[in-house]
Amino acid sequence: MNEHVQPVHRAVVGKGIAHDSAKKHVSGQAVYIDDMADMPGTLHAALILSPVAKGTLNGVDASEAAAMDGVVAIVTADDIPGHNDIAPILSGEPLFAEKALDYVGMPVGAVAAETFEQAVRAAHAVQLDLTEQTPVLDIEEAHARGDHVIAPQRLVSGDVDAALEKADRIVEGRLEIGGQDHFYLETQIAYAIPGEDGDMTVHSSTQHPTEVQHHVAHVLGGFANAVDVQVRRMGGGFGGKESQATIIACAAALLARKTGRPVRMRLKRSADMSATGKRHDMVSKWRIGVTDQGRIVGADVEYLARAGNTADLTGPVITRSLTHTDNAYHFPAARFVGHACKTNTVSNTAFRGFGGPQGVITSEAMIDQIARELEMDPNRVRAINYYGPDTGETTPYGQPVEQNRLVEVTDLVLQSAQWQHRRAEIDAHNATDPVIRRGLAMMPVKFGISFNLPSLNQAGALVHVYQDGSVHLNHGGTEMGQGLFVKVAQVVAEVFQLDIEAVKITATHTGKVPNTSPTAASTGSDLNGMAAFKAATAIRDRMTPVAARHFDVPQDEIVFREGRVHAGNRSISFAELARMSWAERVSLSEAGHYATPKIHWDGKAMKGRPFFYFTYGAAVAEVAIDTLTGENRCLRADILQDCGASLNTAIDLGQIEGAFVQGMGWLTCEELWWDDKGRLRTVGPSTYKIPGSRDVPPDFNVAILESAPNAEETVFRSKAVGEPPLMLAVSVWLALRDAVASCGEPGLSPNLRTPATPEAVLDAIDDIRARSA
């Protein structure tokens, strides 16, 4: 068994060590890209955006803008020396519009000026000669017209039609699932610095430095080896700085190339929310066959997803919706189909959960509807449909459900939340209160960890040990606040048995670790932690013989512990061993590489084992709704999340709480609202409402599942944590449904769209009352 599986002694890993930048955050000393000192000659840049949702661009009149104070350069598609294409997967997704204007906020060009204010004012002054056309804004209309950005995806297992035919009853439903803006506090930004020989250094607030590197190179008409992308930290990412960061970085680099001066581009919040993609809003529709006992026998589920104007990452987002439509439940026969509808709205993109949330909420909506129509306890319907722990049941895409902890996590959370007692209490309340109704719900989440695309499941790390025993750590993961850097540093410190302070955390840098995967899909610590583990272990394994020779003992008697290297009761400091190793001409540097084992995926057949492992969680939420206004509130939430053997309990707890609250926002208060011209009218926090501190459940109990090391050989047997708990917020929406259901006759299932704003809740109450009458 490998040492990372069963370490003898854990000094650093597993501890609740604070975020490495915590003191810098609270004192304002952490440097974000906009805080970096201007290099001499630095220009500031802003995007020129399309004012129409659909049109033909006949020309750009920049004469007025060019004459404005401080304006140095204006670029459009014509100024691109290389390819005007920044598609992350496919092709034909332009940096700047050429002829076709496809959404309000589509970048048409960019302005560089001496100050940011001058750039923004000049960008607004650029006149576009355009012919406006009628946009397609509605996803169902787009679907009906056959407007899609990619072909439909079909995940099929068993004979669905036969199963539905034989079912005792058919349950049919439909759900409108809202989108979500990332609302990272730091808007998109990049700082491009031209060098000699056409080199370009780009400081980019991105989750995907390699994609930025490649697109900058190709937009400039050069090679990736001329572009160096660096990321010290982002002020939040959540998926929004995966593919979208390339827009900003490429525009900055183009202006830097044109002017020969450093260019910093950032987006004002309204420009950021107009120009960059969001979580896909979707409509899901289902026909499920069930037995009279509530057992699912087959399901036909269809998603219409708003791709927006291009594909971007919509394909894999839909794949994840389809592969999470089962959530925790066994579907003996399934036909899950996803359509990527092309609309004249911003191209939607990655967002924490990456299609998984839309799949999970659809799954839970189906279960809740079955329970209500059969007048059964929803948790009973869940339990009888859970994947069995030992039945060998596989997902519709063919992966066995291993390490199945569904019963464990749901039983534990029902217990800690005092379900029975509170269920009775709430039912009693609802029987008498004329206005305020309460709701209670539990739900599990099973989430697959790994990128669906096998090639992305790899990572590199670079570790140096210097002669004074200090350690330099670099890897391909990026820090967006999630605590990846401290977790990976813990891994390296653990290998060398050093204090965490001995490990220098450094900015992600494509020149140090190349061909990085995006920090996404919750895989940051799994992949980069393991790559760093391998690099550090290789160095330590080269240092061990040096120590053995020094002490004249066999290698297996050498023990690294507490910053020293021991042989029996003799020891030297780690620094002394580092110096000795150098003197003996032993390499103290290593590039580690890790590729996730076991995974494979046939994207055409939609079969395989896309996920290295599953992670499990469960939540109970209680809400209250006001039946006069639809106002609603989550009063209590109890969460239990599987983190395997957590690398850092404090960081993981923060991820769980933060993800849950972000998920609550998605499902309750965060509403994207477009007008009939296709203009997003919620482009700032005054109109787009993310949760505030008072929206967090006043009784908020969050726990990490104990004694649950990952059965797979992940780094120190940990599990990924970034995305799964976001979906636990579906419990809040289910509790809202429960409260709405109390306003109608038994046997009726509420129709509650998301986000469940006060208006949506009141509509659902009206609807169920009308059906009861």
Add this chain to the structure above:
Amino acid sequence: MTTHTAFVLNGQPVATEVRPDTTVLDLLRDHLGRKGTKEGCAEGDCGACTILFRRGGDAEAPMLAANSCIMSVAQIDGGEIVTVEGLAGEGAVLNAVQDEMAKNGSSQCGFCTPGIAVALTGLLARNPDPDEGAIHDALAGNLCRCTGYRPIVDAAKAAAARVRIEPAPAVDENLVTSHTDAGGATAHRPRDLRGLLMLRRDHPDAVLLAGGTDLGVPLAGYETRWPETITTGHVAELRRTDTGDDHWTFGAAITWEEVLDAVGQDYPSFATLIRRFGSTQIRSMGTIGGNIGTASPIGDGPPALIALGATITLVSLEDGERTMPLENFFLDYRKTQLRADEVIASVTVPRAKVGETMRTYKISKRYDQDISTVCGAYWLAMDNGTVADIRIAYGGMAAIPTRAPNAEAALRGKVLTPETAREAGKALAADFKPLTDWRGSAVYRQRVAANLIERLARDVAGETVEVMAL
């Protein structure tokens, strides 16, 4: 001739010659190198730019959190600012809030964090032992997208009683000016009402700037410039509150934070509304006169003030004062009785009397710091169990905040019950034709405005009517 703006920054006197219509955030970041204060939204809603501020001439006032993104340099002359870099005081690295936040996992990406450390420092310096509600009130103007807030609230509790703000030397009075000219923009800062009225007469195109919480938004977005500004914040007469036995008269430049302090005892429901009105950052700058003068159809002050029967006093050099019921002040969308040479002098609000009831209900997507979809305000005088007199006013239902005469008539002389309230709600259909927008559809607005009258009846009868009361 270029003249400067003088203020105290983190205990040190500063004189700057930037344009007075520069935002304070840009001044701090781009001109003074204080990069700890962040821009998250440039509309006064996310709080990443939070500073502590005390205006010139208010030496006794507490330092309050404010949004530097929508504050202009015109407003800070003679005042005092503390940024995140100055929180810990000289020599110290972190204050108790910062220390607890760093230990508690209160930051993830860290971008909102300086603003939160500043906002909580402002709270704890004023209130060493805040309850959870007060902590939420103080955080209402600060958004965090990463943490879920729990560790931030915990850090605030842990730091309670251990935070103070070092007293700073006052701005050298010789440096304080009533006029700044720089970079082609001028700011006038009159000290008395007569001076204000003369400037108003002589510069009819100048921007009349009170707290700037509304006007500052396009400035922060670089969508406008103010070549000439007249600020009201230093006008002594406008900064007075006259408290009588049966009324208050608030000078137009009295901030909502100050109004809140005054009205809380008499009108707890109005106080609740004010606490949901922006945030500490907004209330510490936004004024009662500005909120009325900007004439937004969705401002939360006017419906409550109209329901209370407030009057407004306008004044000009030419014609002196004129006073009218506030409900007559609003003419049409963003149009009021205010003439180009006039300013709002004061607002007079009757105090609570026995037998009268006042309630306000605000409906929005988020409880804190949101703009109303519908805001209802209700004032009732009861006589022998029946409604003797009633005023109902709504915001969000029409182009101006206005009364609902049909609904009022339906209740006058009736016993207030859920049934009579529902009848009044039906009558309300004749009072309004609301619009559909991103805050809510016309149908929802109409329905909720009616339902709120039922809530009123239940509330007055002692039922729990709001989920936030649970």
